[in-house]
Amino acid sequence: MSNAKSLEELEQKQDFIRRHIGPSPAQVSDMLSALEVSSVQELIDQTVPASIRLEQPLTVGQSRTEVETLSYLKSVASKNKVFKSYIGQGYHPTNVPHVILRNVLENPGWYTAYTPYQPEIAQGRLESLLNFQTMTLDLTGLDLASASLLDESTAAAEAMGLAKRVSKAKKANAFFIADDVHTQTIDVVTTRAEQFGFEIIVGKAEDAVNHDIFGALFQYPTTSGEVVDITDLIAGVQSKKAIACVAADIMSLLLLKAPGKLGADVVLGSAQRFGVPMGYGGPHAAFFATRDAYKRSLPGRIIGVSKDRLGNDALRMAMQTREQHIRRDKANSNICTAQVLLANMAAFYAVYHGPQGLKTIAQRIHRFADILASGLKAKGIALKHSTWFDTLTVVSDNKDDVIARAIAKGVNFATNHEGEYSISVSETTTRADITELFDIILGEGHGLSVDAIAADVEANGSESIPASLVRDDEVLTHPNFNSYHSETDMLRYIKRLESKDLSLNHSMISLGSCTMKLNATAEMIPITWPEFANLHPFCPLDQAEGYQIMIGELHDWLVNITGYDAVSLQPNSGAQGEYAGLIAIRKYHESRGDAHRNVCLIPSSAHGTNPASAQMASMKIVVVNCDKNGNVDMADLKTKAEEVSENLSCIMITYPSTHGVYEETIREICDIIHEHGGQVYMDGANMNAQVGVTSPGFIGSDVSHLNLHKTFCIPHGGGGPGVGPIGVKSHLAPFMPNHSVINVPGTNIGNGAVSAAPYGSAAILPISWAYITMMGSEGLKQATEMAIVNANYLTHELSKHFPILYRGRNNRVAHECIVDLRPLKEQSGITEMDVAKRLQDYGFHSPTMSFPVAGTLMIEPTESESKGEIDRFIEAMVSIKGEIEKVISGEWSIENNPLVFAPHTQGDVLGNEWDRAYDRFYAAFPVPAVAKNKFWPTVTRIDDVYGDRNLVCSCPAVETYRD
Incomplete structure (x- = not known):
């Protein structure tokens, strides 16, 4: 082979790397020059401690082209045998309407959006989620619904947790599960109960009243198909002051009386058969509804109707103070994600078919069962x-x-x-x-x-x-479910909602710790292939050979990347991964006769999921202080590790730190924990600063979860799906999750499941598989290096205008930085919220606000953003700084300036009245670059307090809708 041909092939192989990494070679050179280093390697040497640098390169193989990758993966997928599935048990074949398939599931406008924490630029998906909640309420017959949970089985586990919190049977410690509930649900709920120290009683449904319980779970219809009137069973449970929970089939509820009408306190289930492929187990949105009296105990996110500054109806996530970000170990749940993309698909399915269309589908299914x-x-x-x-x-x-x-x-x-x-x-x-x-x-x-x-x-x-x-009441009467039944109308409705949302296909979403990077089209294509989309998770293994090959290869690559010995792909969110990792640690200690080891050390800077997950694993949390530089306070760590030595279970630590720096003492931290008999759990949130450069296993950690929806390119979907597999060292491998229906090789028989399906959200694993394949060993390392280059360049430029809160060695940051707005806030009265909302006028989603430090913005550009986009963001921040200075100087008052009125909608700017101290045009187009790609928020600043005080969590009344 000639050198010319070899070079040509090498260039082709690296083509995807070039397309994934945003900055061109010239842009990289310019950024390095600004940072006063001569090469990327020099910057890495200055940034990453030499003691944790990998001695050997990754061995995941050379990068492959997109064509090669898809061709090979198609050959693997073809080894799956797509049989007609009549297995049921919570998973059913469905027809995905093509207008939803193409315009939602395959549309980056929907799948690249972030969680709607900035609701003014998320009104589209918030309306769709409100449709999902309204659909849930109508079908279940209850008062309050969430905007989806992870799957039916984990939703049942959440129901058990709610039951324990709200039941008046305070002395009871047992939860009853009818033996005709889906097997995987019994498995997951039992696993959760074991961690909480609850007793699980599985028996005939009618025996529930014979036990001292705080709650019970029934299946409606049962897993074997029987339709039973459970009114008396529910009443019997409630007579014992216990909570009656019902897992229901969503399609059956078009024909069956709503469980809420039968008296149920909680109704849950999977929305999968509303137009979401089986996908070998997920991702699928679970629905969850309960009584209004239990709203403070409801797990997951709730979409509520509020008002914006101009008095218009506006949607937002309601009662966020219940969530783990704020309540931490006192939160209702550790879940940090929902299944928003899939909930939206199910909601659009209901909108498209409407109540009569859905009833026709349900009647047809039932008629075929009758004929058979x-x-x-x-x-x-x-x-x-x-x-x-x-x-x-x-x-x-x-x-x-x-x-x-x-x-x-x-x-x-x-x-x-x-x-x-x-x-x-x-x-x-x-x-x-x-x-x-x-x-x-x-x-x-x-x-x-x-x-x-x-x-x-x-x-x-x-x-x-x-x-x-037999159901005799009307459902889905709201106009949204009765207006869009032609494909033309449906297409326009989907597009209208999409246009209200800022997604990654519009501009950089620089959320620190959330890693909003490119989700390449080639990575997304395989998820809708029938060979991957249409398999039941409980089909015989010889029919899923393609999945096993793909999963096996992904497993081995993740082992190499993390430096661990084994990986479980079952957890279907990062928080589920944390939970599974902590269970592995707990079971490991128990196997050694150390069941008393139950103390978890957690730095004060940790993500809210860490203490929430530790609480779910029944661990006692001891907080370790951070020093003035944002690092773990080593003196405090040593003191507390010594104090709890006999009972130390583990430490949960994020690396690079939550403050965005490579802590120099990380290996010493691992050594201290190990010396006291504990295990090291390394949160995988910041793996985008590790891959190919270092690894948690090499550093000295025992277990980590990996956010495949961050580092490994699975898109965020507007707030889910997520995938959070765990990597473990060999001594923890036997304690990873198993499954009661499909045995997961390499784990102990009898280990409980943490998700409904054995491989979690298997249908989206091809995304990460394709990313690793097309990047190869070299490309993965380059991605990490360029994330560090981009972050340091952005930090360097912003530091000319804002204080940077934390830095590491040689004044460098890792993959993100924290801009401190508190001095400006003190001088001007302008808050970090005002800055976040004003960024929307510039066409940007706000960085992570007030985490991990109040009054700050944490910014992560990722490797996928070009220097041009980063410069555009810097320009916006500098311009906003100038606006704040005008407030400080008195040119604008604190009550009348573009920041406190932000964001500006078209209606606001074009309205008849304008008594502002600044120009209308400037409000909307503060810098010339904005005019080239203007994104208009559709509502002005939303009133959070009003929304929580006047809680409305279903589509507004018809009269309001018409107005």
């Missing part, structure tokens, strides 16, 4: 139940023969119990499928006609849903 049941009974086949919505359980003496015939025809049934198999029909089931099911179960030549049976069922009616449970 009628035919089987006519041939003497015994059914376990006389009632059902979509699932029939067959009592069989030839189960093995039936399953073999099904497999031969590419069909999967549920086979959980001896002598029984279950069939769950779905939206995708056809008449031809029913004929095929008769052939499989009865053998060919059975003589049944689907048309004839259908006519008979139609003539005689159906009694498979008890008359007392």
Whole structure:
């Protein structure tokens, strides 16, 4: 091979690296010049302590082109066998409307948005989430709903936590689970209960009242398909002052009486079958509703209706003081993400079909179940139940023969119990499928006609849903669910909402600690391939060979990148990863006879999820102080480690630190903890400053979670999905999560699950797999290095105008910096909130505000942003500094200036009245660059206090809507 050809191939291989990394070579040179260093390597030498630098390069392979990567991954995906799935158990085939597939799931305007903490530039997805909450309330019959949770099983675990908090049966310590609840839900709830020290009782639903309990969980319909009136069961539980929780099938609720109408206190379930692919287990949005009296205990995010400065209706996240960012170890839950992208898909599915369309789908599913049941009974086949919505359980003496015939025809049934198999029909089931099911179960030549049976069922009616449970009230009456049923109208509605939101496809989102980087199109393409999208998570493993190959390769690469020995891909959020890692630590100590080790040391600067997760693992939290430079106070650490030595379980520490610097003492910190018998949990939030340069395992940590939705390019989706796998050293590997339905190799049998599916949000793992493949060892290291270059350049330029709160060695920062606005605030009265809102007028999302230090902005540019975009952001910040100085000088008053009126909408700027001390044009176009790409917020400053005092968490009344 000639040198020229070799060079050409090398350039092709590195093409993706060049496209992922924002700055051009010339821009890199300019930034290095500003930093007064001659090379990237010199800057890295100045920034990263030599003691933690990797001695060997990564070994994940050379970078591959986009074409090579997708071609290879397609060959891997083709090894998956996409059978017709009748497994059910919380996962169903569905038809994703193409208008939603193309314009939401595959649209960066929806999938690259951040959590709506800046609601003025997130009104579109907030409206969609309000639709989701309204849909949940209508279908469940309860008072208050959240904007989605991680999956059905973890939502059930959250319900147990709520039940314990609000139940008046204060002396009870047991939670009852009916034995006909989905197996994976029993698994996850039991795992959670073990950490809390609760007793779990699994038994016949009717036995719940025979136990001293604080709550109970029922499935409606049951996992085997039976539709039971649980009114008396619920009343019995409540008579014991306990909380009645119901896990419901969302599609069945179009036909079945709402659980809230039966008396339930909590109703939860998966919204997956509302237009979200099964995806081998996720991501899927869970719905969760409860009574208004329990609103302060509700886990997760709530979208509420408030007012903006001009009195217009405006949406925001309500009651945020419940969340872990503020309440920390006293929070209702540790969850730091929802499943917003998937909740939006489910909400749009309901909007597109409307109440009548949804009811038609549900009726069709139920009718097919009736036809199948009628035919089987006519041939003497015994059914376990006389009632059902979509699932029939067959009592069989030839189960093995039936399953073999099904497999031969590419069909999967549920086979959980001896002598029984279950069939769950779905939206995708056809008449031809029913004929095929008769052939499989009865053998060919059975003589049944689907048309004839259908006519008979139609003539005689159906009694498979008890008359007392037939839904008779209207649902989804709001105009949003009755206005967009043509594709034209739906397309425009989706676009109208999208245009209200600032996403990464508009401008840099420089959120410190959140790593809003490029989510490359080539990485996103495989998630909608049928081979990945349409697999049931409980299908036989030989049908998921492609997934196993992809997951195996990703596992090995993450092991190499982290310096650990094993990785679990089950946790479906960063906070779930923290929880799983702490469970592994706890089980490790227990295995050594050290169950008493239950103290977790946490630096005062830590993310709110850290203490919340430690509390969920029943650990006692001891806070370690930070010094004036933002580093862990080593004297305080040594003192507290000594004080709790006998009971020390672990430390939770973020690296680089939450303050954005490489702490020089990190190895000493690890050594101190290990000397006292503890384990080191390293929060993976800042892995974007480690990959290829150092690693948590090399530094001395025992376990970390990895935010694949940060460092490894899975997009944030407007507040979820997230993926938070954990990496562990070999001694912790046996204690990682397993699963009661599909065994996860390498972990102890009996280890509980932390997520509903064995591999969590498996459908989006190809994103991180593709990112690592296309970057290769060299590109991953370059990404880290360029994140450090961009952050230091931005810090250097901003430091000319603002104080930088913390710096590390040689006055450098890691991948982010903290701008201190407190001196300006003291001089002017202008707050960090005012600066955040004024940035919206410049077309930028605010950096992370007031974390980890109040009165500051934490800024992370990532490696994906070009120098031009960074300079544009710097220009905005410098311009805002000039505006603040005009307030300080008295040119503008504190009551009349563009910062306190920010953000400015079109209606605000073009209104008839203008009594401001500044020009209208300047309000909207403060620097020339803004005019080239103007983003208009659709509401002005939102009144948070009004929204919490006047809590409205469903779509406003029709009269308001018309106004």
